[in-house]
Amino acid sequence: MSRRNLSIALTGSGGSGVMTTGNMLLEAAAEAGWYGFMGRSAGPQIRGGEAAALIRVSSQPIESPDDNFDLVLAIDPGSMGRFVAEIPLRTDSLIISDSEGGRRSSSLPDTPAQLLDLPMKKLAKTVKGGRPNMIALGAIAKVIGLAEASIYSILENMLKSKGPDALKASWACVQAGFAAAQDLPTLKGPPITTGSSRERWSFTGNEAAGLGAVRGGIRFVAAYPITPATEVLEWLAGSLPKVGGVLVQAEDELASINQIIGASFGGKPALTATSGPGLALMTESIGLAVCSEVPVVVLDVMRCGPSTGIATKSEQSDLSIALNGLHGDAPHLVLAPTSVTDCVLTTQWAVHLAETLQTAAIVLSDQSLGQTRAIVNRPADIAFMAKRLVPEQFDEVYNRYAVGVTGVSPMSVPGQAGGQYTADGLEHTVAGAPSSLPGDHLAQLEKRERKITAFEYGQHWAELEGRGSTAVITWGSTTGPVREALMRLRETGEHVRLIAMRLLAPERPEEMAAALDGVEQLLVVEQSHSKQFYRYLRAAYDLPADTRVFNRPGPLPFRPYEIIEQLAEWSAQS
Amino acid sequence: MTAPSACALIQPKEYKSGVKPVWCPGCGDFGVLGSITKALSGLQIRPENAAIISGIGCSSRMPTYLSTYGFHGVHGRALALATGLKVARPDLTVIATGGDGDGFSIGGNHFMHTCRRNPDMTYIVMDNQVYGMTKGQASPTTEPNWEKGKLTPGGTGINPFQPLVIALASGANFIARCSSADSNGTARVIMEAIRHPGFSLVQILSPCVTFRPEQREWKNMLIPAPVVATSDPAQAARRLLTDEGLFTGILYVGNRPAYQPTLEASIDDVAKLDEEFQL
Numbered sequence: 041m042s043r044r045n046l047s048i049a050l051t052g053s054g055g056s057g058v059m060t061t062g063n064m065l066l067e068a069a070a071e072a073g074w075y076g077f078m079g080r081s082a083g084p085q086i087r088g089g090e091a092a093a094l095i096r097v098s099s100q101p102i103e104s105p106d107d108n109f110d111l112v113l114a115i116d117p118g119s120m121g122r123f124v125a126e127i128p129l130r131t132d133s134l135i136i137s138d139s140e141g142g143r144r145s146s147s148l149p150d151t152p153a154q155l156l157d158l159p160m161k162k163l164a165k166t167v168k169g170g171r172p173n174m175i176a177l178g179a180i181a182k183v184i185g186l187a188e189a190s191i192y193s194i195l196e197n198m199l200k201s202k203g204p205d206a207l208k209a210s211w212a213c214v215q216a217g218f219a220a221a222q223d224l225p226t227l228k229g230p231p232i233t234t235g236s237s238r239e240r241w242s243f244t245g246n247e248a249a250g251l252g253a254v255r256g257g258i259r260f261v262a263a264y265p266i267t268p269a270t271e272v273l274e275w276l277a278g279s280l281p282k283v284g285g286v287l288v289q290a291e292d293e294l295a296s297i298n299q300i301i302g303a304s305f306g307g308k309p310a311l312t313a314t315s316g317p318g319l320a321l322m323t324e325s326i327g328l329a330v331c332s333e334v335p336v337v338v339l340d341v342m343r344c345g346p347s348t349g350i351a352t353k354s355e356q357s358d359l360s361i362a363l364n365g366l367h368g369d370a371p372h373l374v375l376a377p378t379s380v381t382d383c384v385l386t387t388q389w390a391v392h393l394a395e396t397l398q399t400a401a402i403v404l405s406d407q408s409l410g411q412t413r414a415i416v417n418r419p420a421d422i423a424f425m426a427k428r429l430v431p432e433q434f435d436e437v438y439n440r441y442a443v444g445v446t447g448v449s450p451m452s453v454p455g456q457a458g459g460q461y462t463a464d465g466l467e468h469t470v471a472g473a474p475s476s477l478p479g480d481h482l483a484q485l486e487k488r489e490r491k492i493t494a495f496e497y498g499q500h501w502a503e504l505e506g507r508g509s510t511a512v513i514t515w516g517s518t519t520g521p522v523r524e525a526l527m528r529l530r531e532t533g534e535h536v537r538l539i540a541m542r543l544l545a546p547e548r549p550e551e552m553a554a555a556l557d558g559v560e561q562l563l564v565v566e567q568s569h570s571k572q573f574y575r576y577l578r579a580a581y582d583l584p585a586d587t588r589v590f591n592r593p594g595p596l597p598f599r600p601y602e603i604i605e606q607l608a609e610w611s612a613q614s
Numbered sequence: 615m616t617a618p619s620a621c622a623l624i625q626p627k628e629y630k631s632g633v634k635p636v637w638c639p640g641c642g643d644f645g646v647l648g649s650i651t652k653a654l655s656g657l658q659i660r661p662e663n664a665a666i667i668s669g670i671g672c673s674s675r676m677p678t679y680l681s682t683y684g685f686h687g688v689h690g691r692a693l694a695l696a697t698g699l700k701v702a703r704p705d706l707t708v709i710a711t712g713g714d715g716d717g718f719s720i721g722g723n724h725f726m727h728t729c730r731r732n733p734d735m736t737y738i739v740m741d742n743q744v745y746g747m748t749k750g751q752a753s754p755t756t757e758p759n760w761e762k763g764k765l766t767p768g769g770t771g772i773n774p775f776q777p778l779v780i781a782l783a784s785g786a787n788f789i790a791r792c793s794s795a796d797s798n799g800t801a802r803v804i805m806e807a808i809r810h811p812g813f814s815l816v817q818i819l820s821p822c823v824t825f826r827p828e829q830r831e832w833k834n835m836l837i838p839a840p841v842v843a844t845s846d847p848a849q850a851a852r853r854l855l856t857d858e859g860l861f862t863g864i865l866y867v868g869n870r871p872a873y874q875p876t877l878e879a880s881i882d883d884v885a886k887l888d889e890e891f892q893l
């Protein structure tokens with residue numbers, strides 16, 4: 041019997057190549073016509089620590105981890121222990137491991153699942169240059185019903201740079217693994233459909249955000265490396281020059297943010313990417329962008345905080361600093377992608393909004409979106425482009441900060457004669473001259489607020505699905521599990537609404553009131569220990585009296601069944 | 615703002631915005647403002663093609679007083695902002711201005727790294743060896759036994775920062791020292807600094823008459839360097855370490871190429887980036 045979904049974890053320690061194996065497996069799944077994704081979990085070691093590739097494949101597009109894993113392949117048995125909490129199992133889950141694979145005293149943790157032995161290390165030794173991870177790849181292919189030959193083209197492609205010997209050795213190992221798995225039970229994956237198509241894509245959330253940025257018009261990026269945002273920068277460093285843009289590796293985040301403000305002042309749409317510690321350093325200057333009305337986009341790929349926290353793992357705990365971390369009254373935009381694919385749209389929209397509204401936009405992605413590679417349907421082309429209001433001609437006096445009706449005033453570009461002004465973080469007059477007069481302060485505060493609150497954001501402010509008097513409200517990466525939970529309920533005839541917010545600031549009271557119309561029970565789902573999202577909702581919106589919150593810190597992801605359980609418990613009580 | 619007509623020479627006064635400076639009467643920064651307008655006029659750089667970028671401090675108010683494009687940013691980050699602008703818009707003449715606190719204390723990291731990176735811009739530091747704007751605390755260039763700083767009543771007891779030596783060691787491509795009192799001489803040095811490719815540092819000793827009134831004497835103490843500029847970093851280092859900070863003029867002229875990534879696109883359609891993601 042084949043399954044609609046399969047979840048597979050690969051674990052290994054010290055250079056055992058689990059990520060490579062996982063990527064190959066995902067490629068093979070893509071070839072088979074499946075959708076899926078691979079998340080990564082790693083310890084703090086720079087190289088050689090235990091690592092886990094967490095894969096799910098499906099016949100349908102998917103965004104959420106499943107409730108538990110069907111198959112674990114522990115290349116060396118000791119490597120699995122670190123991940124027990126991250127790899128929930130059932131009694132009928134399979135663990136394939138190598139009782140002779142690890143170092144002394146390394147053994148599998150206690151588990152309810154079925155244990156199967158596969159001598160990967162021994163088999164690898166029978167092949168010159170052979171490696172256990174390639175034995176594992178062959179074995180998994182057999183167990184989940186992928187054709188042996190389909191792995192060959194993937195190996196050929198991915199090992200191109202390593203030469204014919206490496207390909208030969210890996211292929212021999214895959215065949216040996218495939219043969220050795222003949223006697224293992226099978227867990228047949230979704231039906232295979234051949235013929236790959238350009239309509240399906242493979243990318244990580246970090247690459248997707250980079251693509252969204254460039255599509256939106258970003259041509260200047262300055263940044264300082266930080267986990268888990270670095271891959272955004274790596275992709276942009278390679279891609280920006282192709283479109284006439286540039287990435288500068290800055291000396292620190294204070295430089296990154298100020299460099300992008302400078303570039304944007306010069307007329308080039310500009311972005312930086314960072315994580316919590318970097319965002320904290322940037323806040324003073326994000327306020328400068330707000331006050332001087334220079335558009336910038338700051339992408340924060342969140343990780344567990346506070347402080348250095350858990351640098352390699354996901355959490356939704358930068359929401360408060362993104363919303364409230366700027367000193368003074370500094371209205372700005374905060375957005376969040378709801379899936380790996382949505383990193384394209386949300387980042388692109390953020391560029392469009394920042395440029396249109398001449399303000400700072402903070403985009404909150406996270407490690408679980410950014411570092412997950414997904415096989416998805418081609419993201420839709422959207423028309424959001426950087427489009428700044430630039431004056432065409434100048435009167436005798438050019439008032440850069442003229443208050444106007446919309447609050448958005450034409451912004452000249454250096455080089456335009458007659459458009460000279462001084463952009464200023466000091467409060468200023470309409471002409472841009474420093475001012476400490478109460479009237480100027482009030483007028484400019486109102487201008488900067490009005491331009492972003494009065495703007496028509498349209499349908500993209502949130503993803504709204506389903507009907508019913510119960511709703512779940514969430515944001516960012518937790519949208520995936522919530523959406524899957526509600527889909528499962530729908531299949532059983534139970535209807536619960538989804539509200540997944542994409543635009544977190546400015547507040548959208550009217551849209552929210554409409555979304556909540558008729559909702560009697562509201563469940564807030566978020567991955568933060570201090571309930572940052574819940575507190576924000578309480579402060580910003582009128583919520584139903586019966587509102588509950590289901591929260592926990594990172595790094596453990598939410599799983600769909602947990603959300604179903606919360607809702608069931610609640611309805612049992614009432 | 616009226617644009618100067620295309621044929622007539624642009625006079626120094628046309629580079630002034632007309633906004634009245636907040637500076638104390640007698641502040642050295644007035645002289646620097648004059649020198650900048652003379653240099654821009656000397657090079658006939660049209661006001662719309664120049665951008666003056668600063669941080670925070672009395673000296674950092676400079677952009678507001680000029681009729682060019684300007685950016686008065688946050689404390690210490692002028693060089694980073696200016697670098698972003700110059701990389702994005704290599705066609706502009708970019709000049710960063712500010713004080714010793716802004717540039718060497720809170721902005722010290724950017725100072726070093728901008729020297730290293732060597733973008734084609736000029737950095738004018740009005741060094742008064744004090745924090746003027748916050749009313750008279752010691753700065754990185756204050757001498758160790760200056761006892762009038764309220765936060766360091768017994769003197770700082772620490773060695774002053776040596777900006778020109780650090781600039782040289784970090785890779786600045788042009789290093790000069792001037793006196794705000796010598797308006798024309800300083801204007802000439804600024805012109806050279808703007809013309810020279812790469813990162814040019816012009817330290818202008820500019821008295822804070824309010825918190826360091828003794829600095830009025832600088833005009834009698836500063837003397838033109840008795841030697842011509844060298845392009846030998848070792849020789850420059852020796853001179854800078856032994857001149858007690860009182861020699862003015864262009865002291866070092868290097869020949870490193872300026873930092874400027876190309877901005878030429880190699881594909882004609884952004885949609886081509888999609889290809890790498892298609893299965």
Ligand SMILES: Cc1ncc(C[n+]2csc(CCOP(=O)(O)OP(=O)(O)O)c2C)c(N)n1
Nearest residue numbers: 670671672673689713714715716745746747
């Ligand atoms: C982040 C931050 N810290 C402190 C200040 C306060 N502050 C304003 S100007 C200044 C020092 C200015 O000294 P300097 O750069 O030497 O310029 P001067 O006023 O002497 O021309 C300080 C500490 C600030 N504006 N921002």
Ligand code: SF4
Nearest residue numbers: 638641672746822823
């Ligand atoms: S306090 Fe000093 S530096 Fe500031 S304006 Fe007055 S004299 Fe000039």
